[in-house]
Amino acid sequence: MFKKIIWVGCFCLFMLMTIQAQTASKIVMLENIGIPQDFNYTTTWSDSLLHFYRLDVGSASYTLQHWTCNPSGEWTEPLAIFTFNNGQAWTTEPSYKYYFRNYGTLYLNFRLENNLHFLGIAEDHSVQLNIIPLIYDCTLFTPNYLFYNYRADILSPSVVYKYDLNTGSTDSLFSWNRTYPVAMTNIDNKYLLLFETFDPNQINSVMIDTLLAVHQCNLNISIPYLNSITISAPEILPNMYFGSADDGLLRNSLYGYCIINDYNIDFFPLSYFDNMNPYPMAYWYACIIPYGNGRFSCLQSFVDESFNSFRNYQFTGSDFTEDFAFPDLHSYVNPFALYRLDEQYGLAVCGTDNNPRKFILIDYEHQAITDTTFSMSLAPDISACSVQYSQNYLYYVYKTYQSRRLYIMKAVEFTGNNDPVQPAQIISASAYPNPFSNFTTIKIDLKQPAVPKVTIYNLKGQLVKTLLPHSDKSKNFNLEWDGTTQSGAKVAPGIYFYQVADTENHKIKGKIILLP
Numbered sequence: 001m002f003k004k005i006i007w008v009g010c011f012c013l014f015m016l017m018t019i020q021a022q023t024a025s026k027i028v029m030l031e032n033i034g035i036p037q038d039f040n041y042t043t044t045w046s047d048s049l050l051h052f053y054r055l056d057v058g059s060a061s062y063t064l065q066h067w068t069c070n071p072s073g074e075w076t077e078p079l080a081i082f083t084f085n086n087g088q089a090w091t092t093e094p095s096y097k098y099y100f101r102n103y104g105t106l107y108l109n110f111r112l113e114n115n116l117h118f119l120g121i122a123e124d125h126s127v128q129l130n131i132i133p134l135i136y137d138c139t140l141f142t143p144n145y146l147f148y149n150y151r152a153d154i155l156s157p158s159v160v161y162k163y164d165l166n167t168g169s170t171d172s173l174f175s176w177n178r179t180y181p182v183a184m185t186n187i188d189n190k191y192l193l194l195f196e197t198f199d200p201n202q203i204n205s206v207m208i209d210t211l212l213a214v215h216q217c218n219l220n221i222s223i224p225y226l227n228s229i230t231i232s233a234p235e236i237l238p239n240m241y242f243g244s245a246d247d248g249l250l251r252n253s254l255y256g257y258c259i260i261n262d263y264n265i266d267f268f269p270l271s272y273f274d275n276m277n278p279y280p281m282a283y284w285y286a287c288i289i290p291y292g293n294g295r296f297s298c299l300q301s302f303v304d305e306s307f308n309s310f311r312n313y314q315f316t317g318s319d320f321t322e323d324f325a326f327p328d329l330h331s332y333v334n335p336f337a338l339y340r341l342d343e344q345y346g347l348a349v350c351g352t353d354n355n356p357r358k359f360i361l362i363d364y365e366h367q368a369i370t371d372t373t374f375s376m377s378l379a380p381d382i383s384a385c386s387v388q389y390s391q392n393y394l395y396y397v398y399k400t401y402q403s404r405r406l407y408i409m410k411a412v413e414f415t416g417n418n419d420p421v422q423p424a425q426i427i428s429a430s431a432y433p434n435p436f437s438n439f440t441t442i443k444i445d446l447k448q449p450a451v452p453k454v455t456i457y458n459l460k461g462q463l464v465k466t467l468l469p470h471s472d473k474s475k476n477f478n479l480e481w482d483g484t485t486q487s488g489a490k491v492a493p494g495i496y497f498y499q500v501a502d503t504e505n506h507k508i509k510g511k512i513i514l515l516p
Contacts (some may be wrong), residue, residue: 024322024368025345027409031073032376035397035404041099042397043106045123046430046510050406051398054078055108057094061085064108066125071393071408073293082127083117096434102189103143104513110488118146120165124431125208130165140185142190142210143435143515147173149182149194159183160194162212162256174212175206181514185240187231193217197250198225207263210493210516215263222269225249228377230414234290234340236315242288243267269319287338288393289346289362292460295323295344297362299338310335310348327362327369341389345411349387359394360413376407391508428508429500435513439482440448440466442498449473450502457497464491483514 039052051070056063065078084189090113097110106118118130128488130138130146132138136158138148146163155318160173160182176182180196189195195217207217219429227248231241245267246253256269287299294315299308310329313320324330330349336349346362351373360371365419385398394409431440444452454467465486467479481498493516499509 023413024366025361025363025371025411027105028359028369028412029073029370029372029374029407030393031381031406031408033073033406033408035076035399035406036075037067039399040097041106041108042386042388042395043101044388044395046390046432046434047149048393048428050388050392050395050408051392052078053096053099053106053108055097055110060087060088062094064119064121069406069408071410073406073408081121081125082129084117084129086113094490102140103279103515106141107140116148118165123434125479129166130168132163132170137182137184139186139192141186141189141208142212145212147184147192147194147208149184149296151179151181155179155197158196172194178204183228185229185231188235191263193229193231193265195219195226195229197227200224207473209263210377218264219267220265221245221267223247223252223254232288234288236288236290237294240315257416258434289338289340296327297327297329297338299335308335309333310338310350326367329360329362329369332358332360333373337391339387340513341394341411342509345389347387347389347394359409375408376405429498429510431498431510431512435515436483437515439480440482442479442500444477444479444500446475446477446502449475452477453501454479455499457499458491459495459497464496481512 013332026258034305037052037054039054039161039209041053043051043053045051052067052069054065056065060321062084063080064082066081067076069075087358092112092113094112095116098106099106099108101107104123106121108121110117114133116132118132120128122128132146132148135148136150138146144165145164147160148163149158149160151158157175157177157179158181159175162171162173164170166342176196180199183195183197185193190210192208193205205217205219205425207215209215212272221229225248227246229245229402234258235241240257241254241260254269254503255269255271256267258265258267267482275288281282285429288296289298290296295312296408297310297312310332312323312325312328314323327346329373332348332350334350334465336351338349339347341347344363344365346361346364348362350358356373357376358371360369362369383496385396388395388397392411394411396407396409398405414473428445429442431442434440437483442454444454446452456464456467458464465484467481469477469479483492493514493515496512496514498512501507
């Protein structure tokens, strides 16, 4: 009996120690600093820096400025990386500026002198400028081709053009045989949908695939005069997305999900929004993080913001049922946003408009949720903020008329008893070029000489290839991946993940894109 008691006690002690030693991750605040320079856009590349860009416009030229801030809050001075000089004074100022990241490139897009100036900035800060005249509407589809349409007047048919960003050449794809305006929707960089707006019959709808082949498309959407379609990535299931469809005549909106099958779109409404009604009773889903097999977390928004909440759902094949499995975010009130940071972390943000603001780190690897409350003085609503993530560093930056501020945070590991985990031996890991066509080089920097292990995975988490250095222990390695499996077979174009692990199993992960 006494031995049994001792055995049970030892077992309980062992279990307690195991529970206490469980590893999870949390967010810590590193810096809270004012931003000294005005900026137009922020982003991160494969390094741990936050990159700032600004367009300075003169009377006859404009200059693109670039500078950085590191995780310690140290700034570089703005540096001109590109200048365009017209040689004479503008008759108009640049207008309709907008910025976006796609295919591993930052794009700055604005109108000037009735022309579209389309600037692409690569990770090495090289800039490519394309000046395209007479554009009515445009969207980038594939890294090399910009699609746009133009109508000379309201009685002329719309012509859809395919513009080659590398050669500057334009091909007329086709003309519509009627004078309705043409709308274009880029669906997850896999399909480009083109359709005539305000068309009660919804005819002349086509889809273009990544091989630039044109397919006839049927739009099964119960809206009399379709004005626009918004289809949100990422996918809940293969070729299944959330989205909305707007009636341009009655100003009504349907929110729901669509399924793309054989280049046809079936839209299934879940809720209804009436812009003419001052008190609409409807809801929609935003900020979606998918987990596969139809499971996802989302920010469920109501017109009355007091009912906004984080929710988990599971698609059953015909409907959505609430899911209370990991991560359960029901208890967090006043949600602002939900982000997928990488394949390991997600981020939820909630709190009041000013103080305090709570950051909830969703750790997929350890199946753990940790939250930290930070008092963020003068921080505005999330709509005025930008969240950037690189190398476990989280940049929360905002810009208002009154101030510009930057909060630098980091995702760090800790044990169940809050003992800090020893810092990883891996300083950084990055891939360049990214996206790539033939091969990409994964650069690894270690604190101590070791032999790292690099593994490549696909979107389903399946192992594609293992890369091992052909040299002895070192602090620096450059490993190439040519887009093949372990057996040498070429993989399909798409998104892949690399993971670098040292001898103590500390890991750094990243995303790479293989182009067609």
